[in-house]
Amino acid sequence: MKRFLMVLALLLPATVLAAGYSGPLDKANIDQSDKASLQRGAQIYMNYCLGCHSMQYQRYQRTFEDLGIPVDLGAELLQFTGEGPGSHKFSAIDREGAAEWFGLAPPDLTMVARVRGADWLYTFFRSFYVDESRPFGVNNEVFDNVGMPWVLQEMQGVPRKTYERRMVDGEMREVYVGIKSDGTGRLSEEEFDQAMLDLTNFLVYTGEPMILERQRLGMFVIGFLLVLLVLSILLKKEYWRDIK
Numbered sequence: 287m288k289r290f291l292m293v294l295a296l297l298l299p300a301t302v303l304a305a306g307y308s309g310p311l312d313k314a315n316i317d318q319s320d321k322a323s324l325q326r327g328a329q330i331y332m333n334y335c336l337g338c339h340s341m342q343y344q345r346y347q348r349t350f351e352d353l354g355i356p357v358d359l360g361a362e363l364l365q366f367t368g369e370g371p372g373s374h375k376f377s378a379i380d381r382e383g384a385a386e387w388f389g390l391a392p393p394d395l396t397m398v399a400r401v402r403g404a405d406w407l408y409t410f411f412r413s414f415y416v417d418e419s420r421p422f423g424v425n426n427e428v429f430d431n432v433g434m435p436w437v438l439q440e441m442q443g444v445p446r447k448t449y450e451r452r453m454v455d456g457e458m459r460e461v462y463v464g465i466k467s468d469g470t471g472r473l474s475e476e477e478f479d480q481a482m483l484d485l486t487n488f489l490v491y492t493g494e495p496m497i498l499e500r501q502r503l504g505m506f507v508i509g510f511l512l513v514l515l516v517l518s519i520l521l522k523k524e525y526w527r528d529i530k
Contacts, residue, residue, distance in 0.1 A: 307406075307428045314408035316487040318498050321354045327488025328353060330481060332364040334437050338384065338392040341375035344492055349375075352495055388433045399493035404486050411438070411482040415445045415465045427465070442478045443471030 317323060328349060331341075350360035350371065361371045367378070377392070385391040399407060410428040414436040417425035422435040424445075436445070445467050449460045466475075473481060491497070 307430075309427070311403075311405040311409045311428075312412065314404040314483060314486050316404055316483060316490055318487065318491060320487065323484045323487045324353045324491055325355060326481070327484035327486070327491075328355075328364060330438075330485045331488055332366070335395070335485075336366075336375060336377055338377055338379050338434075339395045340377040340392075341396045341492060342394055343374070343396040344495070345372055345374055347371040348495065349492075352491070390433060392434070395489065395492070397493050399486070399490040404490050407489055408482060408486045411485060412479065413465060414439075414442075415447050439471070441471050441473050441481060443467035443469055 346361065346365050347357055349355075350357045350364075355364075357371050365371065367373065367376070379392065381391045402410075406428065410426060413427040413429075414424050414432075415427065416423060419425075420431070421433075424432075424436045424439075426432040436442075439445075445465050448463050448466045450463050451458050452461045453459075454461065467478070471478065494500070
């Protein structure tokens with residue numbers, strides 16, 4: 287029995303991971319040094335996402351300063367709580383009510399990029415489609431049966447799964463070719479993709495605000511270790527020179 291329980295415990299994580307999305311992900315070519323992209327991503331998040339999804343582990347002021355936004359201007363245009371810029375980013379939604387409306391309270395997204403990865407987020411944002419069987423009329427290819435409305439529809443338009451008749455194995459068939467907007471959104475397809483890239487960029491920053499500093503220090507550390515390696519080799523040769 288003990289061996290059975292040990293094997294079950296080892297296999298359980300693999301079973302859980304297998305239940306998630308295993309399809310291809312689009313590459314999110316983000317640039318953490320692009321302040322304009324980060325500012326646009328912050329604007330999208332504050333206006334469309336923060337109403338439900340908190341970022342309780344980060345303060346407004348830290349975001350404004352890191353992204354090169356004047357604190358007073360950021361508080362005026364991107365902070366809607368009426369509190370000071372030193373406050374944390376809590377959503378205004380009632381969690382008990384949200385759990386009843388959506389089936390689960392909307393999660394905090396401070397660390398979502400660390401958990402999911404940039405490619406997953408970028409693909410997720412561009413994978414909503416109309417599904418009349420769902421409570422909010424939409425579903426998502428990456429997150430099946432997602433329990434949230436598509437709040438960025440006014441930017442993208444109405445996204446639908448698209449099929450084309452193509453020759454397959456000698457006969458004409460309806461082939462799925464992807465999700466396309468009906469063109470009613472205020473952004474073109476290219477502009478919407480860029481907006482989702484900006485939003486992904488901002489979420490990656492939020493998950494690790496010191497990422498550029500960490501990478502910069504990492505280069506110095508690697509350089510130091512390489513120099514130390516060379517000196518250690520030369521020192522070893524010096525010690526062993528007279529030993530035959």
